[in-house]
Amino acid sequence: MEGVREALAVGVMVLGALFFVAGSVGMLRFPDVYTRLHALTKADNLGMGLLVFGLSLQAPGWQLVLKLVLIWIFVMIAGAISCHLVAREAYRQGVKPEQGGDL
Amino acid sequence: MIVFDVVLMVTLWVLAVGAVSQADLFKSVVLFVTMGVVVAVAWARLGAADLAMVEVAVGAGITGALFLNTLGHLEQRPGERGEGEDTSHL
């Protein structure tokens, strides 16, 4: 039982880290600010969630699980605010979305 | 683990040199803030949780806001703003 839990935790965390990498690749490869933001924020939120889930399986106490969930919520709020603000700022500064280009 | 440490260290060097050698002040500020985050991670890696907390709150949070604020003041010099504010003692 312990072994299964451990394996599940590590598996979930690797998956979460892969989402982080996907977000970063998207941030490097996508053509304009808006698509980059999209890739980054979504992938980071999910990646963080999976990491938090994996860590919760290992954490020695419910207080830690509570804190981990709080971290996830904070990251999601911060991600949402930042994404919205940066996109609005880019739009106001006149950064045009890329149109019709291929990746 | 040694790979982790080396990557952390090299990132830190690149950020530190980058932050002081930029001509673009905004880029410099962003690099400095980022360096604050990496320094905090380094403290966490060394087991100094207290320092990591202070570093991330001051280095990445408040100093970043402070620098961006200063940058804003530098970009709009009092003379060009023309709000009739007293600048005689400058």
Add this chain to the structure above:
Amino acid sequence: MRTRHIFEYGVALASLGLGGLVAAGALRRRSLEPAAGDVVQGLLEQSGVSSVVTAVLLNFRAYDTMLEVVVLVVAFWGAWSLHPTEARVHWRPSDPILMRTVGGMLPVLWLLGIYLLWAGTSRPGGEFASGAVLGACGVLTLLIGERVPATQFRPARKVVVVVGVVVFMVAGVAGALSAQGGSEVWSYTAGEARGWILAIEVAGAATIAFVLLGLFSGGREGLDVESGGGEAP
């Protein structure tokens, strides 16, 4: 132009040399014994707290910490005696999403700051972490165009700026007055270390938070309801 480059290269060389020295030292004395650590661990019982860092900061080397707070206060005075910044009062961000989300997050951040203060006696945390988080709360409050509670009242401001240092000094004087035989001067009154440390932590966190906020606001106009008038604390 020329001299500037020479200066830069000089600084770079000096930094490299220093870095090399540090690296050489680190490589040579690999198995350095944690000498001070053992002493602190041995004395931890007497310190009144169970966190090693807090014990060193606020008991064994408390004067160091006090002077750090003094440095912050002096920096604050320096900043506030310069040219006043324009008032933020009539400014509101045009973005309702920003105001609502950050506004909703702020109470949780306040709680986090207070939690760190409480955690400081047994875990990482303490006055600097707490003060920094609370200061960041204040900065966020100013950024979304709100007023930070109680900072408009000048008497309260004057008190908050110095309280972190004053409580330190009171603790020292109390220790000196109750000292027997003169060897205990500038140490805590016997058996009351924990109480004094908590008092210092609360006061220190308040001062640190306010100093950081004051540095960000850049002058009294950044905090006041109406711009201009009055004295800086």
Add this chain to the structure above:
Amino acid sequence: MIVVAALVLGSFSAALIRIWRGPSGADRMMGAQLFGSSGAATVLVLAAMLEDWSLIDVALVFASLAAVTVVAFVERTERASMPQ
């Protein structure tokens, strides 16, 4: 575990490239934001690796203050462009 740490750290370095290349201020800010969230993730992974659970509090501070710089960035440019 070490794989997780390596991957998260990899995305860390990717953010560095984005900050460096820009091209706009928004891109740089985005990079700083990624540093914030992947920094929190790195600290979490470190907490599990070193089994030092007090690092969770550090990650908490990381996550809670991630937005400060971005808000400051936007506020600054917005206020500068506003008619006084």
